[in-house]
Amino acid sequence: MTESTTDRAQGQRARGSRGPSLGDVAAHAGVSTQTVSRVANGLTNVEATTRARVLASMQALGYRPNRAARALRSGRFRNLGVVMFTLSSYGNMRTLDAIAGSAATAGYSITVVPVERPTQQDVSVAFTRLLEQAVDGIIIVIEAHIVDRADVELPAGLSVVVIDSTERPDYPQVDTDQAQGARIATEHLLALGHETVWHISGPDDSYSAARREQAWRETLEAAGAPVPEVLHGDWSTSAGYEHGxxxxxxxxxxAVFAANDQMALGVLRALHEAGRRVPEDVSVVGFDDMAESDSFWPPLTTVHQEFEATGRRAVELLIAEIEGRPEPVTSTVLPTRLVVRGSTAAPPAR
Incomplete structure (x- = not known):
């Protein structure tokens, strides 16, 4: 009786010999070894039904692509590194989720190295750790100004894309239009009839916070409105509560424009406890449009950021560099939009 491909592969494993090969998978799936190789390497030029059949055969036989051997042949590890500060922040986690999904779709895995402090030394250590993990390129998601400094050396000879910074002309960057978002938030409150708009900013070392604060200030100045003192926050709900x-x-x-939704939530709580009605007495606008913002009370007017598009675009640029299809080194700035809900209205009659 002829031994089946499955039985033969199982017997080889039981005898301690090599595992199933590309040829075994090809025979089991009824395709060529070249097709199995394309699927194993994450290439997209395979029909969906054929890819599914090959993957099912790989699972049935217990086939595992030899990543190290593949890397030696191709010079690529199909692994993207991500250097990220503040994993707990809403925007960073949404961006990371998009990076991971886009990388997986393109046949790449990711290795994330968090940076506890946005210092030159910590960023350099993160780069070293990723190089030890054999990555093909790195996405940097550190919004602090440390990455903008010319003396911060990014990995030489390795593809790099920077998110949340537009001050590195030597590398592709992807960012949300922070200035546009702050401007439309401030203009919205002024258009409702408020004499001026107070601002709760993010941390002093944050690139995003600095761009939002600058645009808020310039918008008030352009309108001839008074510019109040800036209330400095740290992105947290507790900071918003204390300022609230x-x-x-x-x-x-x-009228208050908070630099993110979490601080805006803290403001809403403080105003509620003090008996100040929103929006009848005070209007509040946030920034991010986090998933829960429409469930605040009242639902929060906020600036929507395209976190998913940011992550996808960063992966596209990085893989294009890795695979020899680089686009011109330029900045990709994604627009924002204002989502008007129940937390803003005309000011109370004087």
Missing amino acids: RRIASRPEIT
């Missing part, structure tokens, strides 16, 4: 308590005690404040 101060805002609640000052009846002349009728």
Whole structure:
């Protein structure tokens, strides 16, 4: 009786010999070894039904592509490194999720190295760790100004894409239009009739926070409106709450633009506790459009960012570099849009 491909592969494993080969998978799936190779290498020029049949055969036989051997042949590991600061932030996690999904679709895995402090030394250590992990390229998601500095050396000879910074002309960058988002938020409140808009900023070392603060200030100046002092926050709900308590005690404040939704949530709580109604007494706008913002009370008017598009675009640029199809080194700036909900209205009558 003729031994089946499955039985032969199982027998080889039981005898301690080599595992199933490309040829075994090809015979089991009824395709060529070249087709199995294309599927194993994550290439896209295979019909969906054929790819599914090959993957099913790989699973049935227990075939595992030899990543190390493949890398030696192709010079690629099909692994992307991600250097990221503040894994707990909403925007970073949404961006990372998009990076991981886009990489998987393209046949790449990712290795994430978090950076505890956005310092030159910590960033350099992260690069070293990723090089030890055999990556083909790196996406940097560190919004702090450390990456913008000319003395921060990014990995030489390795493809790099930077997210959340547009001050490195030597590397492709992807970012949301932070200035546009802050401008439309401020203009919205002024158009409702508020004399001015108070601002709770993000951390001092944050690139995004600096761009939002600058655009808020320039928008007020262009409108001839007073520019209040900046209330410095740290992206946290607690920071928004503490500043919200101060805002609640000052009846002349009728409009607040918080640099992210979490701080805006803290403001809403503080105003509610103090008996200041939103939006009847104070209007509040956030930034990010996090998934829960429409469930705040009242639902939060906020600036929507395209986190998913940012992650996808960064992966596209990086893989194009890796695979020898580089686009011109330029910045990709994705637009924002204002989502108007129940937390903004005209100011109270004087």
